[in-house]
């Protein structure tokens with residue numbers, strides 16, 4: 001079965017039938033509850049029994065939000081599928097529900113949210129479902145609004161199913177551009193079934209509290225983003241630190257050359273950009289016309 005994101009836009013894929021099917025599957029209920037519990041753990045809210053106001057992005061029929069209620073928190077849930085929200089209402093979830101598209105912003109006042117979770121939803125932003133959709137602009141709008149509505153120092157934990165590494169990097173890069181500090185926690189990296197990825201983001205400048213938490217797995221070790229081979233072979237935790245100093249670009253006096261251009265084009269393709277194919281004319285020397 002292909003990924004739901006590739007089958008139809010979310011508001012169409014999660015129609016009345018699918019929304020009901022989703023919410024009546026005991027397997028899905030169990031998995032979503034486990035993912036939500038882990039997201040709450042990664043939110044690392046103060047252990048003081050004070051209820052917090054949390055945001056559940058792509059809340060669906062309220063499975064993830066129910067876990068927030070179990071932990072005693074108030075929550076606001078946003079989803080693009082009316083059918084999913086109807087079921088959430090039917091199930092009398094405790095959260096306040098908003099029908100909306102996270103790719104167009106969140107419509108919340110600045111600094112009012114104490115923490116945000118999103119379970120299995122944000123990867124949907126990487127698809128262009130309408131001719132007006134540009135995934136990069138939608139990611140920018142989403143992360144910009146998320147950053148603004150969170151209180152300084154608050155965290156957002158987004159569990160995602162990126163289609164590939166480039167998609168994960170794309171999502172993370174827009175989070176970093178919006179101002180978040182943090183990175184990706186990969187739980188059970190060696191298990192194809194249990195492997196789960198969480199973007200753990202902190203609002204505000206980096207501090208001790210914005211350090212990326214440890215992942216769950218067999219060995220519990222961590223690896224840094226610089227060690228990209230380790231990411232493939234032993235990806236226990238991957239930390240992407242936006243405050244790493246930028247490398248200075250080496251510029252050859254004779255120009256950048258064909259190899260440089262080919263490498264750049266390959267990088268752009270990996271980021272999901274449409275890049276013209278490489279031909280014998282790529283990076284050819286042009287005559288000065290004037």
Ligand SMILES: C[S@@+](CC[C@H](N)C(=O)[O-])C[C@H]1O[C@@H](n2cnc3c(N)ncnc32)[C@H](O)[C@@H]1O
Nearest residue numbers: 010032058060063064079080081101102121124
């Ligand atoms: C797999 S469901 C997860 C629902 C819920 N978080 C849970 O754990 O059961 C993904 C949800 O993301 C929602 N979604 C996808 N794209 C969205 C968007 N652009 N804005 C808001 N919600 C979106 C879908 O409608 C769907 O309800």
